[in-house]
Amino acid sequence: MKNMKVVALAGGVGGAKLAAGLQAVLPPGDLTVIVNTGDDFEHWGLTICPDLDTVMYNLAGIHNPETGWGLLGESFTTFGAISQLGGEDWFRLGDKDLAVHLRRSEWLRQGVSLTEVADRLRRSFGIPSNILPMSDSPVRTLVHTDEGDLPFQHYFVRRRCEPIVIDLSFVGADQARLTDAVQEALSAATLVVFCPSNPYLSLDPILCIPGVRQQLRRMAAPKIAVSPIVGGQAIKGPAAKMMRELGQASSPLTVVDHFDGLLTGFVLDDQDAVLRNAVDLPTVVTNTMMTDLESKINLAKQVLALGTELMVSPSAKIRRRSKAAS
Amino acid sequence: MKNMKVVALAGGVGGAKLAAGLQAVLPPGDLTVIVNTGDDFEHWGLTICPDLDTVMYNLAGIHNPETGWGLLGESFTTFGAISQLGGEDWFRLGDKDLAVHLRRSEWLRQGVSLTEVADRLRRSFGIPSNILPMSDSPVRTLVHTDEGDLPFQHYFVRRRCEPIVIDLSFVGADQARLTDAVQEALSAATLVVFCPSNPYLSLDPILCIPGVRQQLRRMAAPKIAVSPIVGGQAIKGPAAKMMRELGQASSPLTVVDHFDGLLTGFVLDDQDAVLRNAVDLPTVVTNTMMTDLESKINLAKQVLALGTELMVSPSAKIRRRSKAAS
Numbered sequence: 001m002k003n004m005k006v007v008a009l010a011g012g013v014g015g016a017k018l019a020a021g022l023q024a025v026l027p028p029g030d031l032t033v034i035v036n037t038g039d040d041f042e043h044w045g046l047t048i049c050p051d052l053d054t055v056m057y058n059l060a061g062i063h064n065p066e067t068g069w070g071l072l073g074e075s076f077t078t079f080g081a082i083s084q085l086g087g088e089d090w091f092r093l094g095d096k097d098l099a100v101h102l103r104r105s106e107w108l109r110q111g112v113s114l115t116e117v118a119d120r121l122r123r124s125f126g127i128p129s130n131i132l133p134m135s136d137s138p139v140r141t142l143v144h145t146d147e148g149d150l151p152f153q154h155y156f157v158r159r160r161c162e163p164i165v166i167d168l169s170f171v172g173a174d175q176a177r178l179t180d181a182v183q184e185a186l187s188a189a190t191l192v193v194f195c196p197s198n199p200y201l202s203l204d205p206i207l208c209i210p211g212v213r214q215q216l217r218r219m220a221a222p223k224i225a226v227s228p229i230v231g232g233q234a235i236k237g238p239a240a241k242m243m244r245e246l247g248q249a250s251s252p253l254t255v256v257d258h259f260d261g262l263l264t265g266f267v268l269d270d271q272d273a274v275l276r277n278a279v280d281l282p283t284v285v286t287n288t289m290m291t292d293l294e295s296k297i298n299l300a301k302q303v304l305a306l307g308t309e310l311m312v313s314p315s316a317k318i319r320r321r322s323k324a325a326s
Numbered sequence: 327m328k329n330m331k332v333v334a335l336a337g338g339v340g341g342a343k344l345a346a347g348l349q350a351v352l353p354p355g356d357l358t359v360i361v362n363t364g365d366d367f368e369h370w371g372l373t374i375c376p377d378l379d380t381v382m383y384n385l386a387g388i389h390n391p392e393t394g395w396g397l398l399g400e401s402f403t404t405f406g407a408i409s410q411l412g413g414e415d416w417f418r419l420g421d422k423d424l425a426v427h428l429r430r431s432e433w434l435r436q437g438v439s440l441t442e443v444a445d446r447l448r449r450s451f452g453i454p455s456n457i458l459p460m461s462d463s464p465v466r467t468l469v470h471t472d473e474g475d476l477p478f479q480h481y482f483v484r485r486r487c488e489p490i491v492i493d494l495s496f497v498g499a500d501q502a503r504l505t506d507a508v509q510e511a512l513s514a515a516t517l518v519v520f521c522p523s524n525p526y527l528s529l530d531p532i533l534c535i536p537g538v539r540q541q542l543r544r545m546a547a548p549k550i551a552v553s554p555i556v557g558g559q560a561i562k563g564p565a566a567k568m569m570r571e572l573g574q575a576s577s578p579l580t581v582v583d584h585f586d587g588l589l590t591g592f593v594l595d596d597q598d599a600v601l602r603n604a605v606d607l608p609t610v611v612t613n614t615m616m617t618d619l620e621s622k623i624n625l626a627k628q629v630l631a632l633g634t635e636l637m638v639s640p641s642a643k644i645r646r647r648s649k650a651a652s
Contacts, residue, residue, distance in 0.1 A: 044428045044432060077401050084425075095404045095407070103411050124410070
C-alpha cells in the first residue's frame with residue numbers, strides 16, 4: 001500500500017464504511033475522501049452537512065452503527081426542547097452532534113470556507129485522512145417526484161423516500177467552483193475509488209461539479225467502483241428503488257453503465273458473481289457487506305489490490321474471486 | 327389588585343423574582359415586564375439574551391433557583407462537546423436552554439423582531455404576563471474598567487466582576503428605537519415597579535432608550551423602586567461593589583438618588599429600617615429577601631399596596647413597617 005494516494009468519492013453510510021476500511025489499511029494521510037454536499041441543508045438556522053459528518057464520524061470511529069447517522073451514545077435533549085417549542089422535529093439532531101453544527105455554522109458565517117471548516121473539524125476529531133467537501137459553493141439536491149419537487153432531506157427523511165423519483169437536479173452545481181483542495185487531491189491520486197454510495201444521490205453531485213468529470217476522464221490513475229447494489233438491492237437507502245423508478249434494472253450493471261467512460265475497474269459482491277462476465281471492466285468479486293471493521297478492511301484491501309494490478313497493467317481484464325487480499 | 331396594569335422594569339435574578347411574585351398576585355395579563363437587553367451578546371453564533379430568559383424562566387417557574395440562571399434539571403452535553411471541539415466554554419449554556427437560543431436566533435435571522443420573538447417564546451412556555459425587550463435595536467453594555475473596556479458578559483461571567491468599574495456605556499442606546507409595545511405598556515400602566523435589579527447594569531440601559539425616561543417623568547402613575555441593596559450589600563451581583571467603585575455609598579439611599587426625579591415611592595428592607603427617615607419618598611419597610619414563592623408574593627403585595635395608596639394620594643408620605651399586605 002506504499003506510495004498510494006487514494007481518493008475516495010463518497011456519500012453517506014456505504015461510502016463512510018469503505019473510507020474507514022481504507023483509512024485503516026493506508027498510511028496516515030494517504031486517504032482523501034471527497035464528499036457529497038448535495039444533501040446539505042439549513043435547519044434550526046444551522047448548516048447541516050449529513051454526508052460530511054457521516055464520513056467524519058465513521059473515520060473517527062464514533063459513529064452510531066445502528067442508525068447509520070449520528071454519534072454513538074447520543075442524547076436528544078435539545079431536540080426534545082425544540083420540539084416542545086414548536087420547532088421542526090422531523091430531522092433528529094443529537095446533543096453532541098449539535099456541537100458540530102454550531103461550530104460549523106459559526107465559522108461559515110464568519111466567512112471560513114466549508115473546506116477549511118471540514119479540515120478543522122476532522123483535526124479536532126483526530127482523523128488522519130483528509131475530508132473534502134466536493135465544493136465550497138452550496139449545491140442542493142432537488143428530487144423531482146410524483147408529489148412534486150422535494151428538497152433532498154424532505155424526500156429522504158421527512159417523506160422516507162416514498163415518493164416516486166422522476167428526475168434529480170443539483171441546484172447550484174453549474175455555478176459551483178472546483179476547490180483547489182479537490183483539484184489537487186485528484187491530481188495527486190494514484191487510485192480513485194467510487195465508494196458503494198448511491199450513484200444518483202451521492203456520487204452524481206460530486207461528478208457534476210464543473211471540472212471533476214473532465215479531470216477524472218483525463219487522469220491515468222485507476223478508477224474503481226464498488227457496487228452499491230447487491231443481489232438486486234441497495235444495502236441501505238433508496239438506490240435500488242430509484243433505479244426501478246428511473247426505468248433501470250436494479251443491478252450492478254446499471255451502476256457500470258451509469259459511470260460509463262469513467263471507470264477502469266469494478267468490484268462485485270459474491271452474491272452477484274454470475275454477473276462478472278457481463279461487466280466489461282477488470283472486476284473483483286468479493287464480500288462487499290461491511291458489517292464490522294474486519295469486513296471493511298478486507299474490502300479496502302481488495303479494492304487496493306485491484307488498484308495496484310491496474311496501475312501495473314491498466315488494460316488487464318481481471319476477473320477473479322478472492323476471499324482476501326494478500 | 328383589580329384594574330391595575332403593572333409595568334415592571336427588570337434585569338436578571340432579583341427582577342425576575344419580583345416579577346414572579348407580581349404575576350402570582352395579579353390577574354393574568356395585567357403584568358408587563360420590560361427587560362434589559364444590554365447584557366445580550368453573540369455566542370456560538372447565536373443571540374443570547376440572559377435577562378429576557380431569566381425573567382421568562384422565572385415566570386414559567388422552570389428556572390434554576392440555585393444558579394440564578396438557566397433551567398432546573400439542565401444537562402450540558404452540547405456544551406461539553408463544544409468545549410472538546412475547542413469552542414468557547416467560559417459561558418455555560420444548557421441543552422434545554424440552547425433550544426431557546428436556537429429558536430430565537432433563527433427567528434431573528436428571518437427578520438422577526440426581538441419583541442415578537444420574546445412573545446412567541448413566553449407563549450410557548452404558557453406565561454400569562456407580557457415580556458418585552460427594552461428595544462428591538464441591539465444595545466450592548468460596555469464596562470469601562472481598570473483593565474480596559476469589557477463587553478458586559480466578559481466583565482460579568484468571564485472576569486467574574488473582578489475588574490474595578492470606572493464607567494459604563496450602552497452602545498447603540500442613542501440610536502435605539504422605543505418599540506410600540508414598550509410605549510403602549512408604559513402609557514397603559516397604572517403602576518411602574520423598578521425591580522430590585524442592578525441600577526447601573528440592569529435598569530439604566532432601559533432608562534437610556536430614547537423616550538423611556540421622558541415618558542416615565544410625564545406619567546401620573548406611581549413609580550416605586552424596591553431597593554436592590556440590603557444591609558449595605560447586593561443580594562446578588564456586583565451592585566454594591568460597583569457603587570463603591572463609582573465613589574458612592576453602597577446604600578439604598580444611593581439608589582433613590584440615582585433615580586432622582588423618577589420615583590414616587592420606595593421599598594426598603596427590614597434590615598435598613600433605620601434609613602426610612604432619610605428617604606424623601608413614601609416608603610414601605612418590609613422583608614425584601616425573596617427566598618421562596620411566598621416571600622415573592624408578600625413583597626409583590628407590599629409593592630402593590632403602596633402603589634394603590636399612591637394612586638389615591640400621590641403625595642402621601644407613607645412611612646410604615648408592615649408584615650403583610652392586606
